Amino acid sequence: MATTVFRQPPLVEIVAEVRWDVPRGEVPHQFANISIPVTDTGAHESQVLTFASKAGARGYGLAERLVPQGFPLLAHQAGVRYRSNTAGAPIFQLGPGVFTANITPPYNSWSSFLPHLEIGVELLLESRAVSEKDRPFSELRLTYFDAFGEKLTRGKAVTDFLAEDLGIRIELPKVITGLCTDPTGVKPSFSVAVPIRAGTIELKISEGWVRGVPNLVMVTTVICKGPVQAIKETVLQAFNDAHAIIHESFFEMTTTLHELMEPETLE
Numbered sequence: 001m002a003t004t005v006f007r008q009p010p011l012v013e014i015v016a017e018v019r020w021d022v023p024r025g026e027v028p029h030q031f032a033n034i035s036i037p038v039t040d041t042g043a044h045e046s047q048v049l050t051f052a053s054k055a056g057a058r059g060y061g062l063a064e065r066l067v068p069q070g071f072p073l074l075a076h077q078a079g080v081r082y083r084s085n086t087a088g089a090p091i092f093q094l095g096p097g098v099f100t101a102n103i104t105p106p107y108n109s110w111s112s113f114l115p116h117l118e119i120g121v122e123l124l125l126e127s128r129a130v131s132e133k134d135r136p137f138s139e140l141r142l143t144y145f146d147a148f149g150e151k152l153t154r155g156k157a158v159t160d161f162l163a164e165d166l167g168i169r170i171e172l173p174k175v176i177t178g179l180c181t182d183p184t185g186v187k188p189s190f191s192v193a194v195p196i197r198a199g200t201i202e203l204k205i206s207e208g209w210v211r212g213v214p215n216l217v218m219v220t221t222v223i224c225k226g227p228v229q230a231i232k233e234t235v236l237q238a239f240n241d242a243h244a245i246i247h248e249s250f251f252e253m254t255t256t257l258h259e260l261m262e263p264e265t266l267e
Helices: 041-057 110-127 158-165 232-253
Strands: 003-006 011-019 062-065 080-083 091-095 098-103 137-148 190-196 199-210 213-228 263-266
Touching (some): 011 110, 041 080, 213 232
Antiparallel strands (some): 011 098, 011 137, 062 080, 080 091, 091 098, 137 213, 199 213
């Protein structure tokens, strides 16, 4: 089936993330979503060594510790990064209860990223302890970071660009707009989470800096809540489904920008 991609997309990074539960001791409910030091660091270090050994054999032999040896490890925070010498290959990251595959431009298409993601998922499954082999994952996340710069915004005010090119209209109370002295200077920033069949889609938009240049940054995340079976095909299918959702939503939201992004059709 033909797919439309863009030669000049606003893409900054894609992150495919797998999460699983890790022991963290007693956590008060008000801190349930806060990263807390894990208690069983031995199990994590064992997985790190096994992952490194197997990753080296698959071309990802450059390992970098993000957290110094002996420092506290936080749940769902990457502690080690694995790189490949192959140009265009993604980065794998591993931490207590989390694995990610991150890729940045030059990026051709999802189909070119998928083989690398498959390797990463295989390494993750192969590096799990025997007692954890069949334990389901708690959550999968696929996140796209897009940055709309001057070429795409064409000098428009942020609120005008959001309304005219992304279909997002922000309406403020009259008492606030009545105080505004410069409508072009309004700086919106918002976040929304929408329940969908796959789980949740989150959209966050705000102004930010990318490579030292101001941009309007859009972060789109599809979250697939578990339990997700610890089977390669199941995990990859979930990521494929999440990608289809993000691709379709981005394609429909950016209709007025397609020509500026130089579309091409892949068979």
